[in-house]
Amino acid sequence: MASGGRVGITDVAKRAGVSVTTVSHVLSSRRPVAEATRQKVLRVIEELDYRPNEVARSMRVQRTSTVGLVVPNISHPFYTAAARGLEDALRPEGYHCIVTSTDADRDVERDAVRQLLSRVDGFVISGADKRTEDIQPILDAKLPLVMLGADIPGPGFDVVTNADFESGSLAAQHMLERGHRRIAFITAEDDFAAGARRVEGYRSALDKAGLSTEASLVIRAAASLEGGAKALANLRKLAEPPDAVICVSDVMAIGAMYAAREAGLRIPEDVAVMGFDDTEAAALVAPPLTTMATASRDHGRKAGELILRRIQDGTADVEPQRVVFPAKLIQRESTLGRWRGLLRVLPGRERRLLARLG
Amino acid sequence: MASGGRVGITDVAKRAGVSVTTVSHVLSSRRPVAEATRQKVLRVIEELDYRPNEVARSMRVQRTSTVGLVVPNISHPFYTAAARGLEDALRPEGYHCIVTSTDADRDVERDAVRQLLSRVDGFVISGADKRTEDIQPILDAKLPLVMLGADIPGPGFDVVTNADFESGSLAAQHMLERGHRRIAFITAEDDFAAGARRVEGYRSALDKAGLSTEASLVIRAAASLEGGAKALANLRKLAEPPDAVICVSDVMAIGAMYAAREAGLRIPEDVAVMGFDDTEAAALVAPPLTTMATASRDHGRKAGELILRRIQDGTADVEPQRVVFPAKLIQRESTLGRWRGLLRVLPGRERRLLARLG
DNA sequence: ATGAAAGCGCTAACAG
DNA sequence: CTGTTAGCGCTTTCAT
Numbered sequence: 033m034a035s036g037g038r039v040g041i042t043d044v045a046k047r048a049g050v051s052v053t054t055v056s057h058v059l060s061s062r063r064p065v066a067e068a069t070r071q072k073v074l075r076v077i078e079e080l081d082y083r084p085n086e087v088a089r090s091m092r093v094q095r096t097s098t099v100g101l102v103v104p105n106i107s108h109p110f111y112t113a114a115a116r117g118l119e120d121a122l123r124p125e126g127y128h129c130i131v132t133s134t135d136a137d138r139d140v141e142r143d144a145v146r147q148l149l150s151r152v153d154g155f156v157i158s159g160a161d162k163r164t165e166d167i168q169p170i171l172d173a174k175l176p177l178v179m180l181g182a183d184i185p186g187p188g189f190d191v192v193t194n195a196d197f198e199s200g201s202l203a204a205q206h207m208l209e210r211g212h213r214r215i216a217f218i219t220a221e222d223d224f225a226a227g228a229r230r231v232e233g234y235r236s237a238l239d240k241a242g243l244s245t246e247a248s249l250v251i252r253a254a255a256s257l258e259g260g261a262k263a264l265a266n267l268r269k270l271a272e273p274p275d276a277v278i279c280v281s282d283v284m285a286i287g288a289m290y291a292a293r294e295a296g297l298r299i300p301e302d303v304a305v306m307g308f309d310d311t312e313a314a315a316l317v318a319p320p321l322t323t324m325a326t327a328s329r330d331h332g333r334k335a336g337e338l339i340l341r342r343i344q345d346g347t348a349d350v351e352p353q354r355v356v357f358p359a360k361l362i363q364r365e366s367t368l369g370r371w372r373g374l375l376r377v378l379p380g381r382e383r384r385l386l387a388r389l390g
Numbered sequence: 391m392a393s394g395g396r397v398g399i400t401d402v403a404k405r406a407g408v409s410v411t412t413v414s415h416v417l418s419s420r421r422p423v424a425e426a427t428r429q430k431v432l433r434v435i436e437e438l439d440y441r442p443n444e445v446a447r448s449m450r451v452q453r454t455s456t457v458g459l460v461v462p463n464i465s466h467p468f469y470t471a472a473a474r475g476l477e478d479a480l481r482p483e484g485y486h487c488i489v490t491s492t493d494a495d496r497d498v499e500r501d502a503v504r505q506l507l508s509r510v511d512g513f514v515i516s517g518a519d520k521r522t523e524d525i526q527p528i529l530d531a532k533l534p535l536v537m538l539g540a541d542i543p544g545p546g547f548d549v550v551t552n553a554d555f556e557s558g559s560l561a562a563q564h565m566l567e568r569g570h571r572r573i574a575f576i577t578a579e580d581d582f583a584a585g586a587r588r589v590e591g592y593r594s595a596l597d598k599a600g601l602s603t604e605a606s607l608v609i610r611a612a613a614s615l616e617g618g619a620k621a622l623a624n625l626r627k628l629a630e631p632p633d634a635v636i637c638v639s640d641v642m643a644i645g646a647m648y649a650a651r652e653a654g655l656r657i658p659e660d661v662a663v664m665g666f667d668d669t670e671a672a673a674l675v676a677p678p679l680t681t682m683a684t685a686s687r688d689h690g691r692k693a694g695e696l697i698l699r700r701i702q703d704g705t706a707d708v709e710p711q712r713v714v715f716p717a718k719l720i721q722r723e724s725t726l727g728r729w730r731g732l733l734r735v736l737p738g739r740e741r742r743l744l745a746r747l748g
Numbered sequence: 749a750t751g752a753a754a755g756c757g758c759t760a761a762c763a764g
Numbered sequence: 765c766t767g768t769t770a771g772c773g774c775t776t777t778c779a780t
Contacts, residue, residue: 038531040773051751056775066749081530086508087454088773091445091756098488098509107474107687116465119491128506130456130486133477148486150444151456172439173396257674286674293676316615316644318651318676329465398757409767414759421760424765446757449772 039082048076059084098128099339100148102157103180104136109311111158114180114332118156121336127153134159141166149173154339156180156332176342178335183225186352190338192331196226199324199359200233203278203306206322206361208241210368212276212304215243218263218288219280220255227280230308234278249274253284260287261294268295275303276367282307282314282323289317289366304367319365327357397440406434417442456486457697458506460515461538462494467669469516472538472690476514479694485511492517499524507531512697514538514690534700534708536693541583544710548696550689554584557682557717558591561636561664564680564719566599568726570634570662573601576621576646577638578613585638588666592636607632611642618645619652626653633661634725640665640672640681647675647724662725677723685715 045052050069057063058073065073076082090096101118103111118129130148134141136159145155146169155170158180167189170177177189185191200217207215217234219227231250238245248270253259260279264287267274279285285307289299297303299319307314310325334355342350403410408427415421416431423431434440448454459476461469476487488506492499494517503513507527512534515525525547528535535547543549558575565573575592577585589608596603606628611617618637622645625632637643643665647657655661657677665672668683692713700708 038773041775042773052774053751053753053776054749057750060775062776064749069749083504083507085449085773086505087445087449088756089775091443091449091758091772092774092776094756096445105474106477107470112465112470115489116463116491119464119489126505128488128490128509131473131477131489132486133474146441147444147484149441151486313671313674316671316675396757399759400757410758411760411767411769412765415766418759422765427765443757446772447759449756449774450758450760452772 038085039080041082041084044073044076044080044082047080048073095343096151096153097126098130098152099154099156099336099343100130100132100145100152102132102134102141102144102148102155102159104134104159106131106133110309110326110328113328114158114335117329117332117334118336119332120329121333121340125340127336127340138166142169145169149175153343154178156335156339158182176339178338178342180331180335181224181226183229185354188352190335190342190353190355192335192338192355193357194226194326194331195356195359196229197233197236199308200230200235200278201237202233202359202361203230203308203324204234204237204241206306206363206367207276207278207304208237210276210300210304212274213243214249214272214274215276215278216249216251216267216274217278217280218260218267218284219250219252220284221252221259230280255281255284257283257287257290260284260289261291262287264288264291265295273303276305277303278306280308282309282311282321285321285323285366286313286317289321300365300367306367310362314362315364322364322367323362325360325362327360330357396443397438399440399442402431402434402438402440405438406431453701454509454511455484456488456510457512457514457694457701458488458490458503458510460490460492460499460502460506460513460517462492462517464489464491468667468684468686471686472516472693475687475690475692476694477690478687479691479698483698485694485698496524500527503527507533511701512536514693514697516540534697536696536700538689538693539582539584541587543712546710548693548700548711548713550693550696550713551715552584552684552689553714553717554587555591555594557666558588558636559595560591560717560719561588561666561682562592562595563599564664564721564725565634565636565662566595568634568658568662570632571601572607572630572632573634573636574607574609574625574632575636575638576618576625576642577608577610578642579610579617588638613639613642615641615645615648618642618647619649620645622646622649623653631661634663635661636664638666640667640669640679643679643681643724644671644675647679658723658725664725668720672720673722680722680725681720683718683720685718688715 041052041055045055054065055073058065058070101115115131122129132144134144154176156178171188179189179191181193182191204215217231219231235245251263253263277288279288285305289305292299292303299305307321307323310323314321314323338353399410399413402413412423413431416423416428459473473489480487490502492502513528514536516538529546537547537549539551540549562573575589577589593603609621609624611621635646637646643663647663650657650661657663665679665681668681672679672681
């Protein structure tokens, strides 16, 4: 038995009276082994409760069956779901996933990448707004890379992202269809690429509708409940306040809803509110929040598929792919009230609510 | 240069005109190296952009600097936060964390553990209600183990858990203090250990208050929004419905709140509602939900500290520890309305709300 | 159908 | 202060 007390392949070989080569081949089926021998080896493996040392294996085959997931914060709902999706894709291939949160700190991120460079077969990275220098070490090491929510294109890596422009545009259209004409947009101060694209989409939709986008209707605030609340309060001070507000995230939208309630406004009658992401909270607030969904788990799953493709094909000769998930409206109660025709098509609860509103 | 194109320690040694031993010691500082030599080696390392191969290192030192986190579902808020806490504890020590979701499937869990057994230095495991057989392979392999939220004690592993009994008891006391006397408890169908302990705590508190705990006031439902809603609807059908409801999780509590609203009940005047966990949603619903907090991130962090301790001390001779986090009440608006004295001590928003209620 | 032996890249005795 | 060398446990040529 190996010194440490752990059973090694040589222990199995000895006890089975065969060479380690044979044991290895029984396990890998990479060359035929006489049935009798095979049975014997398998029995000994059972007896000794032998399990191959994956680290030694990794070293020999130069493959770790692990990918590194580097995100700002694993406890943010988007990344959590993405992590789960990544797992979904990796498990069937026997791959694992090392998770690292960087708190959007560049130094932490750089360290994390350096540390993982020799421990993983590829990286899935997401950060607000990546620049080439951040990912260069990965490309230098010729390691497969997939970026989540990035704006920059390859070469050398794939991108999985959201149709943010379209998403912002659809959000605005949704408000327009409901008869709103003064539609505000509350966005985050630490502007991430996706947020900027959403604002652009919103602007474009208003343009197409022949509405000029007043600068005062697009305002920034902290990416938090409080931020959303303050932003709404500020919008209320305008000479002509908006009758609809689109917020760049659900959490800000919920903050805005609080502020609206405090101001005695009814939602959606006095002011309609929308968010982005379709986080769990969106369905739970009162009234339930209309939001543009982000299929975060799917993002992660797709990233997993892409990274596996790169790992298997060798990263060099793989054409960079850019996967864009379509925008999807989740219609709830925070944006009803104008289009009465909805009464016909709504599910029970929403209909009852509308009826109650008279 | 090593065959694969990657720079190895021998490449550095050759180019610096020293032995690999010296390079190794420059990196590890485990024995003195002449300053001149050191500088030279460091320069070459820089030039070649050499980074040690961690897999080879792991193999040599028999340590992977990785722990396996095995949970039912990483995208559940509790585990997400715990994962983050675990990371917090591991990063300073240069440790990483491989995450695996089992969907509470025993086979998946067993496979995950088997696969990771030789890749990690220890395990942090959480599952509804672990039994010895599930963790035996880990103990057999003499690997450090910490269980999250487990009911069973060591030996051979540490446990990090919540003061669930106390927590359930405090929840009930909170309701009692507010003058409620018919206090119901909605718990989950797939009863997990923590849930059972919470119910017991609730019973104990009512007993102490001299109230008999009517069996009909403790009911089970699916661990979901819908489950909570149905449970509340059922409670309403009782000859004498409760005026307070404690739910074993926030999500069920929020479901119950929906159902209460539908039934035309005011919260907390007609029925007070409490949850457990203090998930993000709890603060966001209307009215904001009073809940018993679970310091999930702290749980993870503590688990990290314990596992590192075991890894460093060698798991055998470490006395099993059981860390219990205290119960903590997060007072919000879903349980006000009885104790008028509160008006004096409440922060602005709650006070205003109370005032409005008259 | 099976084995012997050469490493994968690193660390740590042991030896100067 | 520095170097030589023997593995860690496995896979995989190359032989037989």
